[in-house]
Amino acid sequence: MTGKKVWAVGTAMFLLGAGAAFAVTAAVDGDPKVTVQPQSAATSDIPQTHEGLVAAWTAELKKAGKTKPDGWEMLTTEEIRGRYISQMYANAPDAKDIDPGMVKRD
Template sequence: MTSKKVWASGLVGFLVGAGAMFAVTVVVDDDPKVSVQPESATKTDMPETREGLIVAWTAELEKAGKEKPDGWEMLTTGEIRGRYLSQYFINAPDAEDIDPDMVVQRD
């Protein structure tokens, strides 16, 4: 073979390879797959209205054997949310209450 034929076959091979690579990249879907959580998992248990927060806060206070403080009506919605969350976490069970065997005794 002459050098021109060698160069021509190399060029044709290169172009065929480049064309094949282009065709593969066009066909392949590179978009990331997005998973969607079930609707129930995306909803939060946190009440969003003032009335809902008051009801939830009252329920948490009743679990602890407490009552709403005097003048609670003057609290802002944010303050009620904060007090509800605080009481909710205070009422949360300890690890020992959930599973006594899970508590690690340290010396």
């Protein structure tokens, strides 16, 4: 092969490779994928409104055989949320109630 043919073949191969690289990168989606962490089940179950919290708190108190304390109307939404969560955990079953046959391993 002569020098001109070598340069022509080399240039053609370079352009062919560059074109293929451009076609591949253009075909690939360049936008990064956005991942969203699933919302925690614990936070989604807690009502967000004042009325919802009062209703949920009342239901939890009823499960425990209790009633709302005197003056509860003066409590803020955050205070009611705290009392609701506290009562919800107090009403949670113990491990022995969930699986009575479970033996504690040391």
